[in-house]
Amino acid sequence: MHEKKFLNIYNELALKIREKTIVAGELLPPESDLCERYQVSRETVRKALALLSRNGYIQKIQGKGSVVLDVSRFEFPISGLTSFHELATHSEEEWQTVVNQLVVIKPYQKMRQVMNLKENQNLWKVIRSRMIGGETVILDTDYLVMDSVPILTEDICRNSIYDYLENELHLKISFAKKQITVESPSEEDKRYLTLSNETSVVVIRSLVYLDNAQLFQFTESRHRADKFRFVDFARREHL
Amino acid sequence: MHEKKFLNIYNELALKIREKTIVAGELLPPESDLCERYQVSRETVRKALALLSRNGYIQKIQGKGSVVLDVSRFEFPISGLTSFHELATHSEEEWQTVVNQLVVIKPYQKMRQVMNLKENQNLWKVIRSRMIGGETVILDTDYLVMDSVPILTEDICRNSIYDYLENELHLKISFAKKQITVESPSEEDKRYLTLSNETSVVVIRSLVYLDNAQLFQFTESRHRADKFRFVDFARREHL
């Protein structure tokens, strides 16, 4: 079975760059060398390098080679599609999740429109506080389509919903449309978030889709503004 | 000359999807059909489809086909690496840029560190107000390395620096590291931005690099919080 050789190459090189086994500013071995070393065709090597380039590990320069970039300044990407649990476990700090609410609801009119739901589709509603050092700095509200997620427990919510969905239910979470705005704190924010002098809350609203392009989740993640930070690597597209 | 057939295919299909010539929910023609229609090999078609997928136009489903996604909900991406001028000209509304300051500076200690500059490298400093309906809602401060940009005029800054860099100087802007935070208004914000009750400003700091992986720009873009909106399409990476 052809099993994603290009990913192995990507991961191996990405690790070496992160761990500075390959130093920023240096050149990667030429593609022909990598072909030999990994015993693969050139297109396969190039797939791996394209991924490294997209994710900010290298800059390819025609006629010269692949320059390794300094990747240290943007660890901790809230960019992309990553669950809180995955971020927290890679973090130095001690995070804690508190489940405030876990109920089944009939979606009201507006929610049905936003999520494009049928009449009889019910939703899980989960409200969770993300705490650090005794303070609640993130308040997450998730709505999950019950057709896709028939069973959900407080225990799962305290641990990681995404882990449960992917490893237990074998759902394939695929993509999301996200929107970030800054708003005044709502009543719920005032109730759950530890707001000091903060007068603003950063709100990330996401529509999350499965593998088969089916919507299964709407999330509203509300961050205390002073604890919010979004880091991103962007390439200029010449289309 | 092999001149990016896959980009032509990408652009043609992307346009059809944006203009709803191909409707969301439908399937794209199979790859084999596209090979015939465009008279290209399958890998070339697949490069175009991979781009469409990355940019949120389609979802590929193995054994089934490429489902067209609803692309309407996220026009106006501040995501990626796009200049204000490019956004403004695609907008319905009437934007205006005012150049508040255009000077050459010797970078102070901290700036030299952040931008990793040599002792003798000077910078252009440009401060610009972005106005809409008589209100200044964005305040941009750019620092440009003079080695890369020897000449800069108020006229260029009022129009579009990026346009000048790419089309006149033929610099190839390639990638950026960006960071978004929410902060209290600074003295300069209070002077230039039209702040009503706003107590927060969204700050986007970017390090921008050329083609050859050389840093040439640092930008601080400060947005009135109520006018800020960031829209993004993200794929979950299974690496």
Added chain:
DNA sequence: TAGTGGTCTAGACCACGTG
């Protein structure tokens, strides 16, 4: 079983940067 996308290959030719 037929048709779709997913991965890989071996080879070709072109464009760019360096010596």
Added chain:
DNA sequence: ACGTGGTCTAGACCACTAT
């Protein structure tokens, strides 16, 4: 001139979905 990456090709085999 040489070595590098950039693009494209024609073909192979596998995995998944539909019927």
